[in-house]
Amino acid sequence: MSTATQTDRKTSNPLDALPEHRDLFYGGAWHAPKAATYVDTINPADAAPIAGIASAGAEDVELATQAAHTAFLQWRRLKPLERAGMLRQAGSVLRAHAEELAMLDALNTGNPVAEMVRDATIAAAGIDYFAGLVTEVKGETIPMGDGHLNYTLREPLGVVARIVAYNHPLMFTAMKIGAPLATGNTIIVKPPEQAPLSALRMAELIGGIFPPGVLNVLPGAKECGQALTVHPKIKKVTLIGSVPTGKAIMKSASDSLKPVLLELGGKNALIAFPDADIQALIAGAVQGM
Numbered sequence: 001m002s003t004a005t006q007t008d009r010k011t012s013n014p015l016d017a018l019p020e021h022r023d024l025f026y027g028g029a030w031h032a033p034k035a036a037t038y039v040d041t042i043n044p045a046d047a048a049p050i051a052g053i054a055s056a057g058a059e060d061v062e063l064a065t066q067a068a069h070t071a072f073l074q075w076r077r078l079k080p081l082e083r084a085g086m087l088r089q090a091g092s093v094l095r096a097h098a099e100e101l102a103m104l105d106a107l108n109t110g111n112p113v114a115e116m117v118r119d120a121t122i123a124a125a126g127i128d129y130f131a132g133l134v135t136e137v138k139g140e141t142i143p144m145g146d147g148h149l150n151y152t153l154r155e156p157l158g159v160v161a162r163i164v165a166y167n168h169p170l171m172f173t174a175m176k177i178g179a180p181l182a183t184g185n186t187i188i189v190k191p192p193e194q195a196p197l198s199a200l201r202m203a204e205l206i207g208g209i210f211p212p213g214v215l216n217v218l219p220g221a222k223e224c225g226q227a228l229t230v231h232p233k234i235k236k237v238t239l240i241g242s243v244p245t246g247k248a249i250m251k252s253a254s255d256s257l258k259p260v261l262l263e264l265g266g267k268n269a270l271i272a273f274p275d276a277d278i279q280a281l282i283a284g285a286v287q288g289m
Contacts, residue, residue, distance in 0.1 A: 021052040022196070024060055024219070025203040026188070027067035028212025034059040039221075041196060044110040053196050056220035061188075061227035064216045068159040068186040069233045071213025076156045076184040080134035083182060087131035090206040094174060095124040097205055101170050101198050108195040109166060116170070123174030130178030137183055156184035157235040157259075161228040163249075164199065165240040166192035172240055173199045177215065188216045188234070190224055229253055239263065 021038055023030040038052035056064070075083075094101065098120035105116040139152035162176040173189055180187045191199035196219040203217040218224055225245075229237050229252040238261040239249055246262040253260045268288055272281050 018051055018197070021054070022200045022219070023054045024056050024064070024217070025200065025207055026060075026064035026213070026216035026218065027071075028207065031060070031063070033057060034063075039193070041108060041194070043107050050107060050197065053200075053219050056190075056218040056224040058223055058227040060218060060220070061224060061231060064188055064218055065159055065228075065231050065233050067213040068188055068216055071211055072156070072158050072184075072186040075186055075211060075214050078184070080137070080182075080184075083184065084131040084134040086209050087127050087178065087182060089209050091124040091127035091131065093205050093209070094120065094127065094202065097201075098124065101201060104198045104201055105168075105170050105195065108197045109169065111167070119168050119171035123171045126171075126175040127178045130182040133179075134182050154183075156180075158185060159188065159234045160185045161188050161190065161231075161234045161237045163190045163225055163228070163237070163239040163241060163245075164192055166194040169195045170198040170202065173202060173217075176238065176240075181210070181214065185235075186214045186216075188218055188228060190228060191217060191219050193219070193221055225249075226252060230255070232256060234258070236261070241265075 023032050025031075033054040033056055035055075035057045037055040037057070039055050040049035041051055041053050042049050098117055101120045101123075102113055102116035105111060105119065106113045109116075137154050139154055142150040144150055160180045162173070162180075164172045164176065169192055173191060177187050177189065189199060199217050200219065203215065207215050207217075218228075226248075228234055229249050236259045237249055237253055239246055240263045243264045246264045249262070250260055270281075270285055270288065
C-alpha cells in the first residue's frame with residue numbers, strides 16, 4: 001500500500017493531501033505492516049478519525065532493525081561534517097514546512113496551533129544544534145611518561161530506539177534524532193500511538209536526505225515497544241513517557257544490559273498568593289503548560 005505524496009507540498013490544511021493510510025517507514029521506503037494491522041488516529045476535538053496508521057509488530061521491528069543495522073555500518077564511517085550537512089538540510093526542510101507540521105500536531109493532539117508552530121521551530125533548531133556539535137565529540141589524551149600516551153576514542157553505539165510521548169510529537173521526535181545521527185548512530189523512532197502523524201510526515205519530508213535505513217519511523221503499540229526494547233541489535237533505548245512504561249522498559253532492557261534513558265514526566269508547580277493578579281496568574285499558568 002503506497003503512502004507516497006509530494007514531499008515539497010506546503011499547505012495550511014494538511015488533511016487536504018493526507019493519505020487514507022500511513023505505512024511504516026524503514027530502509028528508506030514505506031512498508032505495509034506484516035500483520036496488515038491499521039489503527040485509526042483521531043482528532044481529539046471531535047473524536048473523528050483522521051487516517052489509518054500502520055501498527056508495527058515484532059516482525060516489522062525485526063526488518064526495520066536489520067535495515068538500520070546495515071545502514072549503521074556505513075553511516076558510522078561517514079565524515080562528521082557530511083553527517084552535519086545532511087542534518088542541516090533536514091532542519092531547513094522542517095523549517096520550511098513548520099506550519100504544515102504544526103497543523104498536523106494540532107489536529108492530532110488538540111494543542112493550540114501557535115504552540116505547535118513554536119514546537120516546529122524548536123524542532124528545526126534542535127537538529128541544527130546537534131549538526132553543529134559533530135566536531136565536538138572528542139576523546140582525551142593522557143600522558144603516561146616514557147613517550148607513552150593513553151587516549152580515548154568515542155564510538156557510536158549502533159541502532160538507537162527512541163520512544164516518543166504524545167504531547168509534543170514533532171518536537172520530541174526531531175530533538176531525539178539529532179544527537180544519535182550526528183554521532184554516527186542510526187535510529188528507529190516509535191511515535192506516540194495517539195499522535196503519530198507529524199513524525200510520519202517528517203519521515204516523508206527528510207527521510208530521503210539520509211542513506212536508506214539511517215532514519216526509520218515505526219508507529220505501533222505495546223508489541224512494537226517491547227520488540228524494540230529487547231532486540232539485541234538495538235544498543236540503546238530512550239523514552240519520554242509514563243513511570244509504568246519506564247519501569248517496563250528497564251526490566252526488558254536489563255537482560256542485555258543495554259543503556260536506557262528515561263524522561264518520566266515532570267511536576268510543574270505553580271504557587272499563587274492571595275494578592276496575586278488573577279489575570280497574570282492565568283496567563284502564566286497557560287504559558288507554562
